[in-house]
Amino acid sequence: MRARSSFTERDVPPRRSLLAAILACLVVAALAVGLVATPAAAHAYLSESDPANGEQVDDVPEEVTLFFSGDGVVNADITVEGPDGEVVSAEPEIDPDDTQVVRVPIEDADTEGGADADGDDGDADGADGMYTVDWEVLADDGHTTSGSFFFAVGDEPLDRDAVLEGYEDDETDESVPPVEAGAKALLLVGVVGLIGIPAITTLAVGPVFARAERREAIDRRLTRLLVGAAALTLVGAFALGLARSTALGPLSVETITQFTETPLGQAWLVQSVLSLALVGLAVAMTRRRPPRRTSLVGTFIGALAVAGTIAWTSHSATAIDRFQGAVVDFVHLVGAGLWVGGLVVLAFVVVPHVRAADTDDRSALLARTIRRYSVLALVGVTLVVTTGLALASWHVPTADGLTDTFYGLTLLAKLVLIAAALALGGITRFVLLGRLESAHETGTTGDVRPASTDGGVDRDDDFTTGSRIAHAVRLEVALLIVVVLLSGVLTSAPTAAVAGVDDEVTEATIEYEYDDVLVEVTALPVVDATNESFTLEVDEPIVFEVTFLDDEEPVESDQSVRLLASSEEGTEMEVGLEAHDDGTYATVQPLPDEGHWDLRVTGAPDGSYVSEWIDATAVAAGSHDEHEHDHDDEHNGHDHDHDDHADHAHDEPADQAHDDHDSSPDTAFATLLQFGAVAIAVVGSVAVVIEATRFRE
Structure with a gap:
């Protein structure tokens, strides 16, 4: 028993x-x-660059520097294409002392009076125009991120389509392998x-x-x-x-x-x-x-x-x-x-x-x-x-x-x-x-x-x-x-600190009626907008589009469409808008001064002279909360691929700006x-x- x-x-x-x-x-x-610690962004995402996104420089730089937030970079695949579509960059170099920094030498870059790529003395070999930087990096956490940005050499206006394409690439990829x-x-x-x-x-x-x-x-x-x-x-x-x-x-x-x-x-x-x-x-x-x-x-x-x-x-x-x-x-x-x-x-x-x-x-x-x-x-x-x-x-x-x-x-x-x-x-x-x-x-x-x-x-x-x-x-x-x-x-997914909220680029349109013609003025990207004014980011390449409509159909202007801009600091600019096949007139123009701007759009749709004034305010990057409370929640505690480039102040060292950018306050x-x-x-x-x-x- x-x-x-x-x-x-x-x-x-x-x-x-x-x-x-x-x-x-x-x-x-x-x-x-x-x-208790500062919120951080997992994966490696581009937070700054030098030259900055959309920046216009006088000469082709000797190198392009990319600053990443969140994780360090293990491997980088970065190319710089010149105005003719040819790759002008050498192999990227990850900074051994700070793996969040990657430098890309420009092979054809040469300052005036120096030696060019062939060893001859002469002016800079790089051509004026738009340069596109495509990047893809493997981060310490084993995930890859990618994106692109651009800068321009010389005084030629930026191309609207290229700028719009750059902003489309600016959205964070939340896909999970x-x-x-x-x-x-x-x-x-x-x-x-x-x-x-x-x-x-x-x-x-x-x-x-x-x-x-x-x-x-x-x-x-x-x-x-x-x-x-x-x-x-x-x-x-x-x-x-x-x-x-x-x-x-x-x-x-x-x-x-x-x-x-x-x-x-x-x-x-x-x-x-x-x-x-x-x-x-x-x-x-x-x-x-x-x-x-x-x-x-x-x-x-x-x-x-x-x-x-x-x-x-x-x-x-x-x-x-x-x-x-x-x-x-x-x-x-x-x-x-x-x-x-x-x-x-x-x-x-x-x-x-x-x-x-x-x-x-x-x-x-x-x-x-x-x-x-x-x-x-x-x-x-x-x-x-x-x-x-x-x-x-x-x-x-x-x-x-x-x-x-x-x-x-x-x-x-x-x-x-x-x-x-x-x-x-x-x-x-x-x-x-x-x-x-x-x-x-x-x-x-x-x-x-x-x-x-x-x-x-x-x-x-x-x-x-x-x-x-x-x-x-x-x-x-x-x-x-x-x-x-x-x-x-x-x-395996980008954290919410990276993905953020409403990360897409925002555009706004102001309408005016002139007799039988409706004038639409559109700005992209905007921080905020009302029926009569835009709030824009200082030094950001802004796409301004003007459309004349009669019975909802585009109308051509009999004279050049122009944008005049003057700031309270005394800066004045006047640029012509390029006509496009979709019936719009567009230009890409940053506002270099903070504060109030008066924008004036002129044209002659069907021979009728049009002149309209628009109020605009240019604000520094990171100060969006003064104009849109909810927008602060979007930016506080995370970095975007490259639309935060303006945080890189040109009057301070790049490394210092990078350090300041990483130290965001707790929400x-x-x-x-x-x-x-x-x-x-x-x-x-x-x-x-x-x-x-x-x-x-």
Whole structure:
């Protein structure tokens, strides 16, 4: 006759490791105050250039300098095309002291009186006209970004179509590489499992089932889980590296070799070797070599090392601060492992084993395991939510970023799923577990029904408490696995700090009626506009278009259409507008002085002389909030591809302007998230202490 295993909670002493986990949570709460940091832009995006976008210079520069925000640049593919469409640039050079700076030498550039490309003395070889700079860079975080801008040499007017094309390229690409996102998701699922499964097995499952029979069945299930998690880690790491290497060219041995020579590629090699070692260790566990405890410790340490490589190349580490960002991301992964990995063990190891245990012990075994796991789960939840809010404050610095960007919408979906998982966990811990323990104390055993023939839980209408716990745990696991998969998408997408809100270039039109002719004056881009005035950015190449309409049909002007501009500083300009096939008359003209401008448009549609005055105000870049409150939210905390070029003040060194540009103030929304992180850390730590106290009673 088999002896019934009936032991009390006092038979299973708490582990020192469990107390160490609680202490770690308290340390995080104490350090949470230090999480306040400037919002940053992940990926590398062009924030400044010299010459600036649309700038007109007297001579062809010796080099073009590009300043990137967010991540540093690992590889750069940049070309400069001259007015005739020929490439006039040499290979780009990444500044070894500041990888956010890339310089592109101009082969045909030569100052007056110097030597030209052939070594002869003479004037500058470069022709007057428009020069287009096309750039594509691979950033530290493994993502590529691209764009273009232009500058002009000489006094010739800028071409309208080229300027409009440049503004069209100015929008941020929010697309997510599907292969990279999928590979990253697999990698994260595997690592989370490899962190959580050994931890929960050692601190929760092992002590409870130390005297239970059929221990071999538990070990077999745990080993299968570890083998699966290790395989996912290896496949995800390998595929992620291959996907990222294609940023340097078509997938080939040469491309992969070139990728491994970059810091990102070297991190990938370390990640791949560690993942392969974890697979080997997991397979060795199936043969009981090395010993079980040694294998679990080795798996846990190896998983932490892989998590370190992920954190080291994350958005936060590469765009904010290498150490601080990596630490926050690393703690985020560890917390997810304790929470999600533990649930996986409960769902696929503990519940099946409890069903096969003696009827009188089922409630006690399940209740004790959940009690132990709940302490660790609270630690994991506290770490995940605290660091998650800190990360959100960096990468979603404005409330609009949550709803108006792909990154923000994905993050919202993730938050909803986390909230649902927390609700399920709360029901399991505070409702169902209480019923289970009450039933055990009153001697009402048999809470957990025997397994059905297909290995699942009986689905009768009258579910027992144990069956409900099993369903709740498995549903929570499913929700959190989706959350981890969404994390793979988030880490492959431009953050909301980069994507911004309403990033498209805005145009505005003012209309005037002259007898039977309607005059439309359009400006692009504008900061703000009314029915009678434009607010424009100083030194920005502004496309002015004039259209004469009669019964909605364009009318030609019998004399040249001209734009006269005069500022309160005394600057006066007069330019002719070029006729285009679409019936418009256009020119590209920057306003060089800040302050009020009087713009006058003259023409003669159908012989009728037209002269109309327009008020305009030129404002410095970054001062848009004085004219449009909502526009400040768009620009605060992120950089555009190149429409912020005017931040590069011509009367200060370029490096200084670049440094000033990166130091944007925190938004109120980001500050709220940061204080929320601190509050969650404190409240979560208190909850851990309370739960641990209950556990020891």
